[in-house]
Amino acid sequence: MFLQCDDNHLACLLAIDGLFLLNLFYTYNDQPEPLEVGPKKRSMAQDIMMVENQIPFIVLKEIHEALYSTSCSSSHSSNYRLTCSIFQTFCKIHSPLKLCSNSEGPSRADHLLHYMYFKIVNNVRRVVKSQEQPHEPQPRPQPHSKPQKAEEIKPQTRILEATYKLLESIPKNEIVEAYEQTISILETFCQSDQPVTPSASTLHDKGGFRFHGMEEDCGIKNIRISGTDVYLPVITLNKDSDVILRNLIAYEALTSKSTSFPLIEFMVLMCALVVNVDDVKRLKNVIEGDLEAEEVVKLFTGMSSCLPATKMEEKSKMKGVIDEINKVYNSGLRMRAYLLLKKFAQWLLMVLRAIGGFVGSSWKIVAFILSLVTVVLLTLQAYCDVYGCGNKKARSH
Structure with missing residues (x-):
């Protein structure tokens, strides 16, 4: 449709959508926490987070400055210079994964989806490597060999x-x-053949695995395994989470330089872990939100078929964790x-x-x-x- 419009028509559309977004973000930022988000806001967030619906931040900034150049009596006059931190509250409420702190946030962002993606991927706790020795599978007990007698062989x-x-x-x-x-x-x-990674209930029942949710300042790059204990970031799933996750994955696939796909790899792991309701129960310390167990299963099984294939030159940390899970399980x-x-x-x-x-x-x-x-x-x-x-x-x- 945009290709059929002249410059004035396109500018008018961007101005209307930009004014709507600025008003929405100011509404989110002005309300005290915790902010109640109903079904209408969840549905609206799905449209706003679409890749094809992103309005460049530079457009929002131009609209913002145009507003304050004609009206300096606004209640937001102290915020004349617009920064991408205006997205913070909206992203904090609607993001399925925890965000990094404001001090580690991006100094610039191309648009809202870019800002949320950056805050998710860069939520990393800087920790010193533990001195704990890696878990070694117990050696297989050797049966006591006894010399066989002729009478034992005859049957x-x-x-x-x-x-x-x-x-x-x-x-x-x-x-x-x-x-x-x-x-x-x-x-x-x-x-x-066995799947790349067995489901959470299979790992728990047959391998004795336990799944733990990590703290807020730990993200998808902090996933680790210690023996049969797997530590995963907490993921909050609500009515808008499916669409938001799909668009975050699409954005990573479109913009990545083929060197790192942390979000896609995390979703590959989660889709392998969640295939039935029992898996959701085993991941109760990891999966939160308003969705029922059946809806969570539907979300991950539906997403598993549309995850883009990734090819990296070097083995990533996430792939190492997946390999370690399989190694411990197969041992x-x-x-x-x-x-x-x-x-x-x-x-x-x-x-x-x-x-x-x-x-x-x-x-x-x-x-x-x-x-x-x-x-x-x-x-x-x-x-x-x-x-x-x-x-x-x-x-x-």
């Missing part, structure tokens, strides 16, 4: 012989059907058993596919492979009996 041998004889007696068609079912099961299992006894079983499954799938062309004529080979599957399952059962891969105690490693 296993009889089981294998009985399994082979049973497979020999099965008709060819049933063998082929069992082969195809085995292929299907192995393919499904091998394709069920657990249950995950070691899962990964071991998955390697077995991938190997068996490769072997079964290799002999797939002989199924019609050499079905006895398939019977042999299926007997090998039985041996692997028996091995897995023995492993679980020794290490307790299905035991709840594995979570407290």
Whole structure:
């Protein structure tokens, strides 16, 4: 529409919108805290925070100076020189994440969205590195090996012989059907990759992880992990938070120099952590606001599909935290058993596919492979009996 307007029409539109914004920001700044924000203001904030609706701060400054050049009796005459700190109260109320202090705020800002983004990303506590030693996963207990006697081996041998004889007696068609079912099961299992980061409830229930909200002066760059304790910035989600977060992410993707995407990486982590209502409960110390648990899940699951892909030359601190979470989680006894079983499954799938062309004529080979599957399952059962891969105690490693 702007491209079809002449300069005067465009200036008129910017003047009207600029006057509206100046009045809105002054209203926010003049009211005592805590300021009550109803549904109408939440809805209005969504429109104001859109990337395409940003009015340059220099335009607001020109309008402000024009007003005071004709009227010096205004109640705001002491604030003749407009600074970007006029955005502070509005951003503090509507920002989903905590902002940095005024002393660390930007000296200049291109527009409102730029100001809020800067205040979020630069909310960093300068701390001295802790002397605490990093958490090391406990070594896996070694089973006591005892010399096996001939009598102990005989039952296993009889089981294998009985399994082979049973497979020999099965008709060819049933063998082929069992082969195809085995292929299907192995393919499904091998394709069920673990997500980049397990959900919060999975990390808590299977890995013993706990999630803590950090203080106000700690932001997304202060995220850290200590053992199974994960420290995240508090995020406040209200009716306008979805739109505001999406536009902050869009602004970062549009303006970043491809060297740092802190907000996008933080949202990738949060979208991985929150996939169901149980995850929201586990993150009760991190997620605040007026949204119900189902709405929080809807927000993150909807956002996960539209996060832009990022490619950085160097590994970021956030990526290091994600890798550390996965490392601690995968070092657990249950995950070691899962990964071991998955390697077995991938190997068996490769072997079964290799002999797939002989199924019609050499079905006895398939019977042999299926007997090998039985041996692997028996091995897995023995492993679980020794290490307790299905035991709840594995979570407290």
